[in-house]
Amino acid sequence: MTDSLLQSNTPAGSIADKWDNYKADMKLVNPNNKRKFKVLVVGSGLAGASAAASLAELGYDVEVFTFHDSPRRAHSIAAQGGINAAKNYRGDGDSVHRLFYDTIKGGDFRSREGNVHRLAQVSVNIIDQMVAQGVPFAREYGGLLDTRSFGGSQLQRTFYARGQTGQQLLLGAYQQLARQIGLGTVKLWNRVELVDTVTVDGRCAGIVTRDLVTGEVRSHAGHATVLCTGGYGNAFFLSTNAMNCNVTAAWRAHRKGAYFANPCYTQIHPTCIPQADDTQSKLTLMSESLRNDGRVWVPLNAGDNRAAAEIPEAERDYYLERLYPSFGNLAPRDISSRAAKRAVDGGRGVGPLKNGVYLDFSAAISRLGKDTVKERYGNLFDMYERITGENPYDIPMRIYPASHYTMGGLWVDYELMTTIPGLYAAGEANFSDHGANRLGASALMQGLADGYFVLPYTIGNYLAPMLNKPVPGTDHEAFKTAENEARGRFQTFLDIKGTRSPDHFHRELGKIIWDRCGMERSAEGLQQALTDIPALYDEFKTDLRVTGTGSSVNQTLEKAGRVDDFFQLGMLMCRDALERNESCGGHFRSEYQDEEGEAQRDDDNFAHVAAWEFTGDPMKSNRHKEELEFETIHLAKRSYK
Amino acid sequence: MSNHLQNLNLKIWRQDGPADSGRFESYLVGSISDEASFLELLDVLNEQLIGEGQDAIAFDHDCREGICGTCSLMIDGQAHGPQRGTATCQLHMRKFASGDTIVVEPWRATAFPILKDLMVDRSPLDRIVEAGGFITAATGGAPDANIIPIPKPVADAAMDAAECIGCGACVAACPNGAANLFTAAKVSHLNLLPQGQAERWSRVEAMVETMDEYFGSCTNHGECEAACPKSISIDFIAMMHKDFRRAKVKNRTLISQI
Structure with missing residues (x-):
């Protein structure tokens, strides 16, 4: 049974009407009163920058905190491949419902229907918004937007900007935030790190930060606080996360009463450059988009030490195409990762340390020509060559799975509010939309959906009743x-x-x-x-x-x-x-x-969210449950064969 | 298999804080894999220093994939080191040899004061973007994304400019400490696109004038393009200058129409 504190507050109505019903019923704050409310936004990635900019445009008094020197450096910038949206510009049968279904299935039926459907609904607005802001997405010769496919989908719904989609989207959101900073409606605190959240009478009253240049510890009070502080993939030390990504903000909030949901749901990305030596500080992702044209293989026989070019076709095992014929090399991340692990564990690994599998572009180069391959993936190939010293136009890439994204995070309800009233979590920092596995090109979608199209509505619903009521100041x-x-x-x-x-x-x-x-x-x-x-x-x-x-x-x-x-x-x-x-x-x-x-x-015993309550010792935390209710989608075995 | 480089002599700039005068200090790293990145060399050195009870060398870094623009460093006098089109984090030790002496300094520019050791304050770059490096499009009112077709060459040119990672290498490499390549990249990205036309003239004027408050002037040395980890072309500087010149006339015309 769902724990009393873990009510999702999903609105009533059919799945397609829930978000509209919510917006029709929510409380509003008069434009002239919005400036009386201070909102603290921690983190300046896609979720943080978009939330802060949108809230400031609405008129709220916003402060943004980042540990970077500039908000533009948040790790959203490193996302390469693209962003999903149910635009159906290709006429290939896409729809909001299909994106919703793919996301639920991709998450192995462990996410909340209402949140995911809303995500699919607003995905179309994100593309509109980002184009209006000047994001230079890839285009067809006729001038319309180009799309490509990604793992776990049989449609081409992924919009992209070369291999730097995350960079371009983040710069779009950053520019919008910069405009507000320039107008004086957002105050920016850079090189400042959250070190605690503060709760007064059960409500989030603000945060405590430490200045990374001077060491000064300082309090900030606000009516509402939003944590957009990313995931915890660096728990593994070696991951594709940036060096400074950390769990501190979410964890400090957890210690103050925010439940932490599904921490075991971590995503291992199948296409990263294998570890080369012991001093390695991080792993580098090669975009999943490469699997559109690259073929994954290992030698058929264990212990085959020949160079890739010397292994004849008959002695290669294109194992993803063999095991998952309908999705082939675009099988979802978790499935592709485990298949690579089995190949390497079985002694069929390639490379000097036998710790990778091949991602081979020779077929694509002969089919499409080197120029087309270069145009699609040129910058990724260059990056691969800088890191490994090998040229992937001539020798197949070597890849291996690495920690990349964390689906778990702070538990939030439909409004993205944690179990501490007034404390919100958005983007990768929350647990809400990806279930037990995230599909490629859905992280950017979720970060921007939360920041642009969810929080600006739901925060008002919380703040409206607090008008002209005193809140604790930093002298508390x-x-x-x-x-x-x-x-x-x-x-x-x-x-x-x-x-x-x-x-x-x-x-x-x-x-x-x-x-x-x-x-x-x-x-x-x-x-x-x-x-x-x-x-x-x-x-x-x-x-x-x-x-x-x-x-x-x-x-x-x-x-x-x-x-x-x-x-x-x-x-x-x-x-x-x-x-x-x-x-x-x-x-x-x-x-x-x-x-x-x-x-x-x-499904009988585990179709629920596990949300953990801190009790002073993580070895003794209490496990609570939110039962997942599937009203629209039938639970099924997840098959990509 | 990876090879190891032996006995690298590092001369590194140490400075305790903005007010300290700073000095070079010499360190020896006995052995490092040629697969290691330059920043991993500093990681190894820092572990060594902490082992000896010394203060680790402060340096900015984050994604280590060449995209966030956080890392910097003048390596042997070159911004981001000897490899063209490569940020420091993507520079690997296979570009060096055993016994090399490597001089490591922070970005050198008056506009970027040193915070500590190799770490500088680049926030004037943010001030330029805040002045006009955006398209005013508040959340919620955007028309359908395909309503304005953008010819592919235009979108590609805008993307070439938009690739700038904001690292500041162009400023550090410039003998004048000018930020023209950074500013031009942002101006051109937005001024090329149909969505950017409404603010085209006000944007370029505001951004260039803010740039001039903090940075030196461009005298077309071209060092910025050579140092840029994204190899952004100085053609964009010419585009910016052209737009700036036209803006000076157009903005007055627009005002006179009121």
Whole structure:
């Protein structure tokens, strides 16, 4: 049964009417009263920048916080492939309902219908909005927008801007935000990191930040706070996330009462450049769009050491085309990733470390010509060559799965509000739309949907009744307590004076989580991780070494705080994975698979969201449930054969 | 298999804060894989320094995929180092040899004050965008995306300009500390598109004048294009100058019509 605190507040009506019904019933704030409400937006990626700009345009008093030097640098910028929208410009049979269905199915039937349908509905507005802002999407010769296909879909609904769609969309949102900053309607705090959220009388009263240049700890009070702070993929240490991506904002909110949902739903992206050596600091994604024209293969026989060109066709195994004929190389991410892992584990890996599979463009180059391939993927090929020193026009790329995105995140209701009233989470930071697996080109869609077309409505509904009522200011005792705790916490890191750096601990922690709670999990492995992580965490607390001071730029100290939070999250990820006795999407438990090695869901017992309540120790968090109700879609086995 | 480079001598700029005078310090990295990126070399050095109880070297970095524009560094006097069209994070050690001495400095420009070590403040670039680097299109009122066809060559040219990652290498490489390539890339991206026409003249005037408040003047050295990790063409600077000149007339004409 759904826990009383976890009411989704999904509006009544048929699935296609819910969002309209919500908007018809919601409370409004008069334009002249909007400036009386202060909204704090933490994070400046697609969700944060679009929310902040839109709220400021409406008239709210907005402040934006980013730990970057400029809001334009948020990690949304690194998304390569594209953004989905149910425009049906191709006339290939797309519709809002089909995008809705594909997203629910792609998420392995573990997301909330109402939220996903709204996402599909507003997807069409996103493309309109971004074109109006000057995003230079790819176009056909006639001047209309071009689209391509992506994993998990049989339609061409993905809009793109070369291999830099995330960059162009983020710059669009950033420019809109910059306009508001220039007009003075948004105050920007750059190089500032959230270190705590503050709750007064059960309501979010604001945040505490630390200035990354001066070390100053400071409080900010607001009527509502929005966390658009991204995902927690860096828990694995090696991931495709940017170096500074972290879980701190979401985790600090979790510690103050926000439930954390489905932390075990992590996405492993199938096409990343394999690890090359031990000093590697991060992994680089090669866009999924490459699978439109690249063919994935490994040698048919284990231990085949010949160069790719010397292996004849008959001795190659194009395993995705063989196993999933109808989707072929465009099988969804979780399925493609596990297939690659099985090939490498079976001794058929390629490359110097035998840790990859081929992504081969020779067929596409002979079919389309080198120029067309270059136009579609040129910048990705160049990036691959810079990193590996190999030219993918001549030698097949080597790829291997890596942590890329996290579907889990702060639990939110239909209005994107967490279990703390007044605290919202949007974009990758929340859990709401992707279930147990996200489809390609849907992250950009969700970030912008939340920021542009959901929050500007739902926040007003919360704020309207608060008009002219006093809210706690930064002189409130709760802020002072939080500030002192934050100062004490960072001083503690400096005072341990042990022998090992935060990076050292992060690498060790990441290895445990990757081995035990990565692409494949088992009860035994997870129990081992739940012994190993707390043991390593104890060492972290007694043997950490942070050099430098707390009163100037100190990236070692910043990292210490983030690793501290990753330790606590890591325990929760493993506990969540251990409790979910089924396989679904990105969560694959080796005990729960069918005879062909495909994920075996248990809809009778696990068709619910697991939302965790912090109790002071992540090893003792309480698990709550939100039952997922499927009124429109029938639960089915997810097949891409 | 990867090879290892031995005994790299690094001369790195250290500066405790904006008010400190700063100095070069020498460090030795005994061994590093040629598969490592230049920033991973600094990671290894920082681990070494923390091991010795010293303050780690501060440097800006984030995506390490050459797209966020956070990383910087003058490497042997070149912005983003010796490889053309490549940001520091995508520069790999296979471009260096054992025994090399490598000099590492922060971006050099008056408009970018040093915060610490190799980290500078590039926020004047944001001020230029805030002045006009946008199309005014408030959320909600956009017409259908396909209502205005944009010829492919126009969209492609706008995209060529829009690729700018805002790293500031153009400023650091310029003997005058000018930000013309950065500003021109943004002006051209938006001024080329049909959606950008309504604000075309006000945009270029506001952005160029804001640029002039912080940065030096362009004298067509072309160092910016050579240093740009996205190889953005200085043709865009010519386009910006042309639009700026026309704007000076057009904006007055528009005002006189009121």
